[in-house]
Amino acid sequence: MMGHILAIDQGTTSTRAIVFDAAGRPGASAARPLTQIFPQPGWVEHDPNEIWRAVREVCAAVVREVGAANIAAVGISNQRETTVVWDRATGAPLHNAIVWQDRRTAPLCADLEREGWGAHITDVTGLLIDPYFSATKLAWLLDNVPGLRERAARGEVCFGTVDSYLLFKLTGGALHTTDATNAARTMLFDIRKGAWDPPLLERLGVPPAILPEVRDTCGDFGQTQDEAFGAVLPIRGVAGDQQAAAKGQACVRPSMIKATYGTGCFVVANTGDSKAQSANRMLSTILSQERGVRTFALEGAIFMAGATIQWLRDNLGLIAAAADSEALAREANPESGVYLVPAFQGLGAPVWDAGARGSILGLSRASTKADIVAAGLESVAFQTRDLLGAMREDMAAAGIGENDTLRVDGGMTDNVWAMQRLADILGESVEVAPIPETTALGAAYFAGQAAGVYGDDAELAKAWAPARRYEPQMAAAEREARYAGWLEAVDRVRSGRA
Ligand SMILES: Nc1ncnc2c1ncn2[C@@H]1O[C@H](COP(=O)(O)OP(=O)(O)O)[C@@H](O)[C@H]1O
Numbered sequence: 312m313m314g315h316i317l318a319i320d321q322g323t324t325s326t327r328a329i330v331f332d333a334a335g336r337p338g339a340s341a342a343r344p345l346t347q348i349f350p351q352p353g354w355v356e357h358d359p360n361e362i363w364r365a366v367r368e369v370c371a372a373v374v375r376e377v378g379a380a381n382i383a384a385v386g387i388s389n390q391r392e393t394t395v396v397w398d399r400a401t402g403a404p405l406h407n408a409i410v411w412q413d414r415r416t417a418p419l420c421a422d423l424e425r426e427g428w429g430a431h432i433t434d435v436t437g438l439l440i441d442p443y444f445s446a447t448k449l450a451w452l453l454d455n456v457p458g459l460r461e462r463a464a465r466g467e468v469c470f471g472t473v474d475s476y477l478l479f480k481l482t483g484g485a486l487h488t489t490d491a492t493n494a495a496r497t498m499l500f501d502i503r504k505g506a507w508d509p510p511l512l513e514r515l516g517v518p519p520a521i522l523p524e525v526r527d528t529c530g531d532f533g534q535t536q537d538e539a540f541g542a543v544l545p546i547r548g549v550a551g552d553q554q555a556a557a558k559g560q561a562c563v564r565p566s567m568i569k570a571t572y573g574t575g576c577f578v579v580a581n582t583g584d585s586k587a588q589s590a591n592r593m594l595s596t597i598l599s600q601e602r603g604v605r606t607f608a609l610e611g612a613i614f615m616a617g618a619t620i621q622w623l624r625d626n627l628g629l630i631a632a633a634a635d636s637e638a639l640a641r642e643a644n645p646e647s648g649v650y651l652v653p654a655f656q657g658l659g660a661p662v663w664d665a666g667a668r669g670s671i672l673g674l675s676r677a678s679t680k681a682d683i684v685a686a687g688l689e690s691v692a693f694q695t696r697d698l699l700g701a702m703r704e705d706m707a708a709a710g711i712g713e714n715d716t717l718r719v720d721g722g723m724t725d726n727v728w729a730m731q732r733l734a735d736i737l738g739e740s741v742e743v744a745p746i747p748e749t750t751a752l753g754a755a756y757f758a759g760q761a762a763g764v765y766g767d768d769a770e771l772a773k774a775w776a777p778a779r780r781y782e783p784q785m786a787a788a789e790r791e792a793r794y795a796g797w798l799e800a801v802d803r804v805r806s807g808r809a
Pocket residue numbers: 322324325572573574575616617618620621633634635636637721722723724725726729
């Protein structure tokens with residue numbers, strides 16, 4: 312029985328624990344939803360105490376079910392960028408966590424842009440100046456929580472992403488640590504050197520004493536305290552959730568690529584041992600760090616994927632449940648000419664237009680709710696094509712191999728109509744992950760490799776087989792006509808603001 316791995320997946324909307332066996336099969340699991348706090352428009356916070364309580368509860372539940380003696384190690388995957396500060400002596404949070412979606416630091420980002428930090432940030436951190444990343448969130452906390460900057464300079468305060476906070480709590484305060492994939496999302500980390508970047512720390516007034524130590528993704532992260540959830544267990548893997556999903560999808564060689572379709576969609580491509588320079592404003596980031604060796608990735612995001620379906624459900628009431636979108640899309644008129652551009656928060660990569668707003672175009676007297684729902688699902692396929700085109704251009708320029716088949720996972724991949732349309736609009740095959748919990752599996756793989764439960768990456772790659780494969784069925788002329796219609800629709804909603 313020994314040889315199970317406990318994976319903790321601390322996501323934006325929920326906290327899960329799943330136990331995987333030595334063959335990578337999921338077993339016992341538990342989950343808790345996470346409260347979303349919106350103190351002002353554009354602000355999003357989480358309560359770190361609630362996150363910690365949920366981690367304790369879900370872990371205690373699965374450890375009870377499986378038995379601590381059967382668990383060889385713990386792995387963690389987490390929502391990235393979300394910023395926590397806590398008291399080093401007591402572990403008490405000093406503010407709510409500022410979530411990755413929070414836009415409150417847009418003015419500071421505009422200052423950094425004006426001061427000409429763009430080239431340095433892209434070169435050193437691989438990122439773009441944006442409130443999305445932790446750096447300006449931390450600066451905001453240091454500026455706005457009374458006394459925080461002074462206490463931080465005295466070494467009394469810890470900063471970290473969610474993994475770091477959880478490691479501190481799980482180990483009873485023994486570790487103030489993060490892993491390289493999470494450090495890479497702070498906009499303070501030099502991803503080539505694998506070190507915090509002094510000029511950025513200085514510009515943002517971040518005292519080095521507040522920063523966590525950065526370790527390999529796969530390795531020693533101490534052990535859980537008995538009080539944490541009733542067992543002392545070694546923690547052996549930590550990764551940001553999108554990097555963990557890439558591991559769970561066995562994207563272990565350069566040019567392998569995955570897309571996770573949840574609320575948003577994150578596309579991550581393995582670019583091997585060098586940081587790719589994007590000509591299309593894609594992000595460069597760390598995919599993993601093992602024995603001090605970093606593997607890099609290109610990443611692009613679609614803000615509204617499953618969230619578009621939520622909007623059709625909650626705001627327009629066109630469907631009762633997300634899954635109903637499939638039956639309705641089948642009733643749509645294939646010639647409707649309706650396009651939905653979900654630019655609710657502007658348009659991301661590769662268009663980058665913050666001022667664009669969502670629109671439904673091409674309506675006629677004959678248009679039905681089925682046409683609008685189908686257009687919502689189809690918008691995810693069109694955006695994936697936009698993103699993939701840009702990423703592959705960057706990968707070709709960097710001399711990274713032939714194009715691998717896109718591997719997909721996440722809630723939306725249950726939708727057969729949407730996945731077939733994705734293959735049709737891309738004009739290439741799409742492979743669905745063997746298990747739905749790809750992110751947790753990736754965390755388990757990292758920990759299980761360090762603990763000797765799983766084989767090396769080549770073995771993981773060999774064991775991977777898709778649950779389902781979609782082949783393009785649409786005629787090329789129809790595909791190109793539809794895509795041209797999408798590009799025209801996007802053009803019509805643009806504001807021209809980057
Ligand atoms: N059958 C479906 N068809 C279309 N969208 C779906 C379907 N099932 C789930 N979704 C969408 O996927 C998202 C949930 O996926 P999940 O991977 O659980 O997301 P997250 O981890 O971001 O919360 C929701 O936004 C939901 O609208």
